[in-house]
Amino acid sequence: MTEKEHKQLTFWAAECAGHVLNIFEENSKDARPRNAIEAAKAWSRGEIKIGEARKFAFAAHDAARVTVNLNAKAAARSAGHAAATAHVSTHAKYAAKYAIKAAFDKEMELNWQKLQLPVNLMQFVNFEESIFSDQKI
Numbered sequence: 001m002t003e004k005e006h007k008q009l010t011f012w013a014a015e016c017a018g019h020v021l022n023i024f025e026e027n028s029k030d031a032r033p034r035n036a037i038e039a040a041k042a043w044s045r046g047e048i049k050i051g052e053a054r055k056f057a058f059a060a061h062d063a064a065r066v067t068v069n070l071n072a073k074a075a076a077r078s079a080g081h082a083a084a085t086a087h088v089s090t091h092a093k094y095a096a097k098y099a100i101k102a103a104f105d106k107e108m109e110l111n112w113q114k115l116q117l118p119v120n121l122m123q124f125v126n127f128e129e130s131i132f133s134d135q136k137i
Helices: 003-025 032-044 050-065 070-084 091-102 106-116 119-124
Strands: none
Touching: 003 032, 003 070, 003 091, 003 106, 003 119, 032 050, 032 070, 050 070, 070 091, 091 106
């Protein structure tokens, strides 16, 4: 994976998390998941370093731990994985997975994600992988 592809993938992961962020924000005023999404996008634009993005990822996961609503918890985890994608690209698929888990219409969310993924990144996100199956979501 090139650096450009890594940054594109991180941005896509942030878009996936952002697509369901409202589910979290309807249940909590905690800004940590939103900040993690913003950090992922900032990293993809070269505005912050990986270490900074990781701090936001951990914070979003902390927000998920204290959230009671399961859909909101999944949305926060999606944000955490989006920010963590800056560090390790394979977190992107977990940002997508948790966004699907958070969504009320899981099939619609999956289809939306597929439409957002740039063609050149298809090789890095295997939607046929078991984490995207109904049994795991």
